[in-house]
Amino acid sequence: MDSSTPPTGHGPDLPLRDVPEPRTTTPDPGGPGTTAPGAAAGRRRDPGARAAPAIRLRDAELAFGDRVLWSGLDLDVAPGEYLAVLGSNGTGKTSFLKVLLGLLPLTSGTVSVDGLRPRAAARHVGYVPQQRGFPARTPLRAKDLVAQGVDGDRWGIRLHPGRVRRRVAELLERVGASDYANAPVGLLSGGEQQRLRVAQALAADPSVMLCDEALLSLDLHHQQVVSELVHEQRVRHGSAVVFVTHDVNPIIDHVDRILYLANGSFRIGTPDEVLRSDVLSELYGTRIEVLRSNGRILVAGRPDSTHHTDSPEELIP
Template sequence: MISVPRARGGRAAAAADGRPVISVDAAAVSYGARTVWRDLDLEVQPGEFLAVLGPNGSGKTSLMKALLGRQPLSAGTLDVLGRPPREARRHIGYIPQQASLSAQTLLRSRDLVRFGIDGHRFGLWPRTGGVRRRVDEILEQVGASAYADVPVNLLSGGERQRVRVAQALATDPRILLCDEPLLSLDLNHQRAVTGLIDARRRSHRTAVVFVTHEINPVLDLVDRVLYLAPGGHRVGTPEEVLTSESLSALYGTRVDVVRVRGRVVVVGAPDGPDAQPHHAHPLHTSDGARS
């Protein structure tokens, strides 16, 4: 198992003080006899941007579920804001992967954002003027005011992700969990969505955990990388983790990493049920979008 526990680097991490918002110690997740990852040590500081990379099946989704309190650990400990994950969910903003919506969905953009404010409550609650104003403010912040009353299923992918970001910001989160938020977005919408996330991080020192197959659109924002692979994991700055030596050791075979005009190109990650050949595609496309 390859791991650099509690490594710190990057702009936000170097400047951060106080307790980490996420603390993982000797953690593991297993499904029956299959262990997805083990011996994971990690601390995420306020304002830090952590990118989570790895092939399909390496446990990226399991990590997100664990942080949300939806996936128990099989070993080790995990604290979010100094408490068990389930107790901290009110302070977490979550941007899920895009999902198809039924053509009959009548949920409007403002309804989705309102759920981020009061969707944790049970039963009926009054729709106060304060809540309406808060929803309008958040939609304006993300540039989605023009389609506040449009059903979500009628929005484009980029518009929908803006609304998802607004929903995640509605609770004034201390942590933003982003699960492949750039999937199916063109370059302009990728820049818009990452810009919104980074603006929140900088203005409120909100920690960002960003799961992605496409490192290049966020490479300039990333403080550290957690790379999960069948052969282990590694934590460190992009310069430390995204190297030929590091990834070759993780995969147990030759993997070449080159940098071209400030972009990362990864070639040679093995195919297989737990290691899809995504590295040879989205990481090196010229515009940062999926090929």
């Protein structure tokens, strides 16, 4: 990364554990420092101590063959912090989430989620994917879809059916989907289906929420609904949020920091620090204009890499 933009959150690596342990709030062994912007919105903790990072990457690199998506990434995401991940097509935004989900290994460096290796942290993570419609004939009901996130069978702990039903009802009410609990998911609108995916992601009360273009293809009303549901989890439960998006405007009021990926490099900072013409022009190596109008932000002149894909399955022969 460019020396003019130092990475944030330096400190000693957290030990990585292979089995989950109860989440606790402990002083950061890295010593004194500032709290990440969104941390105050999360869980209560000793004001004299810093919460351990919900996500930590150290000297992280991701490459496919000779193509480096990003390298030298040092990043701490605090509990309760909201990080937006932006960038052109093919810069590694979705791949970044796959690293955090344990679906894709780093080329080099280390990553931890809730102090664990990513795969071991899966039960602490809620994942909201991009909205993709179900076929109209899909027999699965709305409440069945949410129940898939509630039932603990995938962790080897089968929950009592009554507990599952009660939890599903709570989640459906929370996301405003109770009225169509018995409806086949294939007959629901894209926005209604996405509410169910959020409910599914919230089932285990996750400490980390990962959202991959979760507002794409939704109308403005459902963009607002889904973004507010994710934000509510962050405020009420102190969950860290990592939100990959091509358009930051629907979530800009919630965002603490931005990770902007481009040209094999990145910038990290607050929206005002990163979304600037001079910063993005340096990052892209060409003239970029950041325009603000009526509360909206537009990045003009960005060279979208449409000839690249962000899917490792397609990048790897």
